[in-house]
Amino acid sequence: MSTDAEFADAQPVPPIPPQPPRRPAAAAAPGPADDPQTAVLRRVPPEPPMPPVPPSAPAARAATGPHPVPPRPAVPPRAQPPAAGAPLPPRPDRVPGSPVPTGPATTGPSQPTAFRDTAAFHLARSQDLWTGAGEPATGPSAPPRPRRPDFAAPPAAPGSMPPGPAAGRPSPVPWPRTPRPHQGVAHGHGAPAAPFRRPGARVLTAAACLILGIGLIGGAAAGSWLTEDASGAAPTAEAVFTxxxxxxxxxxxxxxxxRTVKGLGAGxxxxxxxxxxxxxxxxxxCTAAYDxxxxxxxxxxxxxxxxxxxYVDATRSAVITVGAQITxxxxxxxxxxxxxxxxxxxxTRTDLMPLPYAAKGTVAEDFGREGRVSWTVRVLTDIPAVVYAVSGFADGRTFTEPQPAEAxxxxxxxxxxxxxxxxxDAKDLADRVEADFRKAAGSPTPTRQAS
Known part of the structure; x- marks a missing residue:
């Protein structure tokens, strides 16, 4: 905001009032006693000469005392400015010690002679002389006082008037105060900033939960790092077997x-x-599962x-039973x-083929002993298991020349x-089940087995 906008409500400073008009010259030039702006000093009478003292009369002088000397008049006190509302002291008609005028006596009452100090008098009457309200003149020879104009003079600016009585001085115009910016409003032409608010209970709770979660995650990561050697190391053969x-x-x-097994390039x-x-x-x-x-x-x-x-293949023409015996x-x-x-x-002996599992109500319900076409039996050494698989046709046809899967x-x-x-089908499904059992036991690499 500019300076003009800040002091738009302030009162205008009035100009300095013009100097009051001069008083018209009197018919006869007033003397020094009639001019209030002329320095008038009281004459100090000279000390009277002392009479000579005869040398033969010291005793008489001592008896009668010293020659009386008239006391020197004391310096009159400095004139003080009159109080507000008090009448001004009258002006003396003549300077003390001056000859008495021989003209006709005035009809007005005689006024006592008063001492006047020019500097003090001018200081006391400066306000009246400036405003035009001088002391009233007495006598028929006083010039007429000029009247003030009827229009009201503009008020004086603060500090332009001479000091006067406290009751007569106008109250100073208060200086306009710049309004204090509201809390939260930024200085300048930017947008007001949002007031600061203390975080609520929900914010503190969310922050605590966030810190706790980060701590838990960091602790888990540190624990995993500390146990990396133990967990990353390959398990022993005894542990895998157990x-x-x-x-x-x-x-x-x-x-x-x-549920579904995909063999890429397995056919x-x-x-x-x-x-x-x-x-x-x-x-x-294992009693009823084998021959x-x-x-x-x-x-x-x-x-x-x-x-x-x-299992059944995608054409639903081949069925395969796969199993594992835990020893x-x-x-x-x-x-x-x-x-x-x-x-x-x-x-590889045909009299040692495993039996199929023909579940009722499925595609493999007709898969029986005479329908076995190919098979495989694997004895594992790293885990106590024997994995096998046997395949045949889904329509239940018999087959007289079965062949091992490896051949x-x-x-x-x-x-x-x-x-x-x-x-x-028999070989690939047996490979998949064997790998799943080894993976579940923690074995890193497969072991060669007999077929």
Whole structure:
């Protein structure tokens, strides 16, 4: 805001009043006593000469005292300005010591002679002389006093009038005060700033929750960093083997047997294959899941539980049962069983094929013993498990020349299991279930097994 806008409400300063008009000259020039602006001093009478004292009369002088000397008049006190409303002292008609005028006596009352000091008198009468209200003149020879104009003079500006009585001085015009800016309003031409407010309880609570959350996340990260060596290190073989015994009931069924399995390039000639789960058998014992000869071959390892599931391909023409037997054997027992199956080729004998799981009301309900086309049996050594898979046709047809999956997937094979893709189905689904069991047990790399 500019300076003019700040003092828009202030009262205008009036100009200095003009000098009062001079009084008209009198018919006869007044003497020094009649002029109030002329210095009038009282004559001091000279001291009378002292008479000579005869030398022979010291005793008489001592008796009578010294020659009387008239006292010197004291200096009159300085005139004081008259109080407000008090009458002014009369002016003397003549200077003390001057000859008495011989003219006719005035008819007015005689006024006492008063002492006048020019400086004090001028100071006391300066306001009256300035405003034109001088003391009244006495006598017929006093000039007429000029009258003031009828119009009212503008008020004097503060400080332009001479000092006078406190009652007669006008009250000073108050200086306009600049309004104080409101709290929260910025100086200048910018937009008003928002007033400062203390944060409420909700803001403090949100800030505390944020800080607590950051602290928890930081603590978790620090704990993970501190235990990085322990958690990042590969588990021991004993730990993997022990955990693999409990995988069947500690891992969800959809993890061990996914609902849908996609095999990229897993079919004949590198074709993609897709299998969908149709049924999951309840976990049971191993007595009714194998033929008697296969059960006898796996008996040295023992049986804790057997889990199975059946899949169908995208054409719904092939069905595959895949399962896993959890054994009671220790690592040495599983190694001995794997060596026996490898050295005696137990995995390629047609009288040691596993049985399919034909769930009622599904596509695989006609899948029986005579319909088995290809199979695989794998004895794992890093976890106590035996994984197998068996495939056949969904329409329930019988097949008299089954072939192991490893032989049906060889390049250039022209057998029915090889050309129909049932060998690839059994091998690839067994590979997937084996990898899921190993991953659930924490095994980093697969172990070669016998077929």
């Amino acid at each position: 955990k693999g015994r409990d995988v069947w009931h500690d891992t969800p069924v959809d993890t061990l047997f996914p 004949p000639g590198g074709a993609d294959r897709t299998w969908t789960r149709t049924a999951v058998a309840p976990d049971t014992g 008697p000869k296969l059960a006898a071959a796996l008996a040295p390892a023992g049986c804790v539980r057997l889990v199975r599931a059946t 009671k054997a220790d690592p040495a027992g599983m190694m001995a069983l794997n060596t026996r199956f490898s050295s005696k080729n137990l995995g 049906a997937v060889r390049p250039g094979a022209t057998t029915a299991p090889a050309e129909s893709g049932l060998g690839h």
